[in-house]
Amino acid sequence: MLAMLSSVVITSISIAGVMMFYLFEEEETRAAKQLSIAEGIAMEVIDRRTELLISNLRIVADDFGFKSAIATRDTPTITSVLANHSARAGTGLAMLADNSGTLIANLQGLENGTPLPFANLLASAQESGSAAEIVSWQNRAYQILIVPIQGPGLRAWLAAGFPLNNAFAEFIGDLTGTQVVFERRQGGEAMILASSLPQRALDQELLSQFNKLNGAELVDSNRYFIQSLNLKSGSDGSIHALLLSDRAKALETYYQLALEMLLLVLTALFIAGVLVVLTARALGRPVLQLANFAAAIGEGRSVQPPDLRTGGELRTLSKALNDMLLRIREREHRIRHDAIHDDLSGLPNRKAIESELRDWFSEHRKGYLVGISLTDFKALNETLGYSFGDQALLAIGLRLRGQLPINCIFGRTGGNEFIALLPVEDESSLRSLLARLRSHAELPAVISDTPINLKLHMAILELPADASTSDEVRRRLSLTLGRAAHAENHMAFYRPGGDEDHLKELRLIRDLPNALNDGHMYMNYQPKVRFGSATFTQVEALIRWRHPELGFINPEEFIRLAERSGQIQELTGFILRRIARDTADWHKNGLDIGVAINLSALDLTNRNLADEIHTVFKGWHGRMNKLTFEITESAVMADAGVATQVLEQLRSLGVRLSVDDFGTGYSSLAQLRQLPVHELKIDKSFVLNLGSQPQDQLIVKSTIDMAHGLGLSVVAEGIENVESWQLLQGWGCDLAQGFFLGRPMVSTDLTAWAQTFETRAAELTVEQASANSST
Template sequence: MRINSFRTRLLLLFLLLTAGILATSLVTLRWVVALQSERSLERELLVSERVFSELMQVRAEQLQQAAAVLTADFGFREAIASQDQETIISALVNHGERIGTNLMVLQNTAGDEVAATHAVSALPSIAARTAVAAAPLILVQNEIFQIVTVPVQAPDLIAWATLGFRVDDELAKLLQQLTLADISFMEVGTEQIYASSLSVAERTILGDNKQPLDQRLQQLDLAAHINSLSQTAQLAGPQGLQVIFSSQRQQAQQEFVILQQQYAAMALLLLILASLLAILTARKITEPLAQLTQATQRLGQGDYAKPIGINRGDEFGKLGTAFEAMRHDIAMREQQIVFQLEHDLLTELPNRVSLQSYLREAIESHQQGYIILLNVARFGEVNDKFGQQVADRLLQAIAQRLSALLSKPWWLARLAGDEFVLVGVGQTLPQVEQLLERLKLQLEQPWWLADSSYLLHFHSGYLAFTGGADAVDDLLRKAQLCARQARLQNRFAVAYQAGMDEQYLRRLQIVQALPKAVREQRLQLHYQPKLATATGTVVGVEALLRWRDEHLGVVRPDEFIPLAEQTGEIYRLTQWVISAGLAQLALWHEQGHKLSLAMNLSALDLSSPSLVTELQQQAKQQGIAPAWITLEVTESAVMEDPTSAKAKLQALRELGFKIAIDDYGTGYASLAQLKQLPADELKLDRSFIQELAHSEVDQTIVQSTLALAHQLQLQTVAEGVEDQATWQVLQRLGCTTVQGFYFSRPLAAAEFEVWLKQHQQGQQA
């Protein structure tokens, strides 16, 4: 039958809901009652355990007092001192009968038996018994005793007296009456029961160790708590003793069953009353219910703007107020969630999600503008030196200063870590450059936190975007590439140029291919001859690294050497150069070509702790005196860590290696450093040599440098000699050695040998 009346349907709904709630409550009550009964049983068992512990403690104190009475008896002590065996036994028997002691043992100070009811061998050692603070439980002749061992002094120690009460079924039943829980004493491992308050049948099932203990307890319908007595495990038997406190579940749950029955009767009564109440209230709830239904539909659709207007003084008015409060709270949480999703929590700037959305919207709407990516140079060092808290506060200060510097239409976001992104829709290149100048001026001002200032340096990359033609990820990648280039060039800002992607990809390919090239020895050493300036005789060579890759083609040293330094591959690279160069030099010496060999060392090489040992071992292995080997270092390489670098160079020089200062005159503080460097040779940079024949300024610089070197007793080398006129000027000025393309370009070993032979023949002719 179809019911058309909404009120009737509402009434039936109330009845069904009430019945459902009551049924659910009954089920829940049943579950809660079962859970509560288990918890009650657990608490009762824990209480029983505490009562048991206290009873055992009281029993231990009584035993202690009884033992003290015995040992304090003057006649007993006199009997022990006189070794009157009959008196001792009589005293023990009389005292034992008075206090109901089942075990009595008297031992001399060495632990030997004087008088005993049980064999001394069945007892633990005196040290083990006295080491336990409370009266321990022990297993003697298949019985459990609670014992106490006390000294007998007259006044010095003359014996040890041990008294013990038997722990048996009678005691277990007595304890059961006091603790209100059955108590069973069971040995760990064998699970043999020595005493229990359980019935014989229950005890038989509990002691059957053919099935797990949990299953036996479940079979007996017992709730149990087990105390392993770990503090007396060494005295209770080979594997220790455990006490099982148990109680019948059915008996414990009886009161809860009555409670369930009472609740069921109350539920039936409530159902009747609810039916009457539903009839009375069904008429009044239709209108506010409809309003609440509409409100909940709006909330479900995400509309949190319109308030819920139920102005009543009854419960529905309160419900409407509660709904309104809920609507407001949900709206606030929604705003907070959206804010956290779209903003960086540290700086409260828009994050990567917002940045990508903002850029995507600008591009899709065909807007144009510029992106500036700004990062903090070596911010990781700030984090390491001053801690995470200072670093976070600095990032917050950067965000605040950037926000204060920028105005519309510039938009600021934090990309990640120490990277910030500025987006200027509609901005032109002059406006961007003007902003960059202002940023550079302001950002490199000191950053004050409390009473401390910090100097930070920044690098940035920028590029334009055109509406509809760019992908957001590509724009950000290009901006990061420019910022990275700015860091490498030590500049504040670098603009994106066509071809930067290709350069970046090539560098990435070089970084990936270099380890394999070193490992598989695909590199090659070329040698450029060094000639005595006065005679033109070849006196040595400089080893220069060359690399030709099947995919990358010719890779120039100025391409892969900096990358090798950045990735740490320079160490293996230098080891290979030393090994290959010295092996070739040894071969030439065997052939009669007494040449010196010059090799370059980088700043990272000078920081290697194994550099000196590696060079010494390689020279010794090849049979070459260190005097034939010249190590070229630049001023900038030494200045990376002057103290360590100078110490290594001094150590190498003391071993006989020659030290040359390469590219002299292009570094900083040249004169100041020269007098402190352990050097044998100055190598003039090609920038002073290439125009030497035609430039009086260069001649003046070279002449003064050569004069300084001669005063300091340093050999001199001029590189970059490309014509005879330059050679002649260097001869006139007194330069020691020359090298350059005028004589020969760097050659492979075989090609150099051919060139050397031709050069020597030309000199002889």
């Protein structure tokens, strides 16, 4: 299409160009031809005028009355005849002279009796009967004819002439299509006699151009081609007719032609363009429309399918695009719906709730956020199956939704978590609403033919006081729900600060690895003393963490966090290595004591623990029985299978195993019998107030007896006074631990303590003696 257009363009321009080239190239040739023709015409006109003049003059010359007037020298009559004739023939000049050349009458105002001005011409007329010539007279040129007026006895000469004036120049100019200038030259001087050009056109430039004229040669100036026509030459100067071909005028026709050609070309181009556009519209426009349509679909804009007036493939394509649009819309709608709705219940999902929350936060809307969970949902799933659980969730969701005001947002934000955003301002109406919710939701239900009582727990956050971001909501709701599950009325309001604890835990979890490396974590050791001999035989290793910002961290807390965050192995490893190093130091100092190390419940699931201990305490081979590992009762019970294996591995290392905090758990003696342990450590809660608590005394005494009966040694911790020491000593308890004997201390203080204790040892045995004596 474009090729077609360009070929049209190129062809048109080429044709126009070639034609223009020839037109302009021919300019001079044409001008020369034109001037040559003009020259012929000018000569012809002059000749014709001469003939006209002759025939005019003949009539006059033959007129008897005129002749008789001449004969009688009737000057007024002659003059009137001349004037009459002159007017009729259009001659400007008329003179009558006698045979000797003396003026008889004239129209030029010359004095009669003076000689005729054209003596030469008269002579030649007398010679040959008549004469015609172009002469210059009184700064004008005349085409003059002299004819005889002859009668019997009459010899006179009539001179008549046309002036070569502007009018005549214009006349010839009009005939020939040129400009005509009559010019006289005498010597080197040129003089303009008449011209068809206006006076102002005869500027200096043109005049100088005239001066260059040489004979019949063609001269071209900026404006004209000029041809000189010699009308007369003689000693008294020459007269020329200059024929000027106006270049602009000559070219005007060419310009006109060029313009027409240009119009033709433009028309051709226009038609071609229109054709192209029409074709493009017919073919391209629907395609373009479809392309735009497809682009709009791609951008997800809402558009109407283009109204195509074509058939065939384009229509099929249009239809396909339209179908595509509808399907895309449907899919988009579904995706959008799915994105913000829960699969199971069809309720808004977390995303939807969070979006709503953002609105609440940005508008500082007041109200309550209530998180609702099925109590014991996990158990429900496990006992009745997941599909049952789903049904239960669905039932609860529907019941809650049914009881909530229409305008309140309610959705399922997790497996077992619903959230309702209640625009309720006061707590009492909230409580009544929640009571209603609960009473409806907890009505007995039948799911898959199974009657069931569903229980809920609810957590309430007051907005915006309790949370101002989605993250906070999520975290605090989760915390509060956890509390609500165990709350008396299964309902909990968010407790300010609860979340801060949580945050602290998070931070501790985060800081734990660094603490191990940076030395913020260190070991304390608390001495254990043998009752009978009051000898220092062992220490319990206790991990300590002094956080640079949070200060002293409770070991129970960070050990629990380490367990939860999966860092307990690293922590245990750290503890083991540190103890190994510290004990090595003691040994160098001659302090030969055993070490008791606490293991967490999770440590007992680590099958590599035994290997690790074996590696770390290489130096202890042969006296591994100096190592005691304390395991809490609950830890042993939690996962008895693996724990027992690990304990067996430890025991096979030759270390001693101790059940820590004995008496707080539910371990039966039957279980205890099964465990491969060597020692019981009576929980300090029984020991602290032993002196004043007869029940504790009974429990402790019988536990010692029972343990001894089972072949286990017994450790008592929490001994803070001499009474407890003496009682336990009396009951045959094996090892003592407590502030009464020594506080936990850093490794380097142990040697000093040991020396001090030696001085006390005698007292303790003495006390025993005295006690014994007193008992």
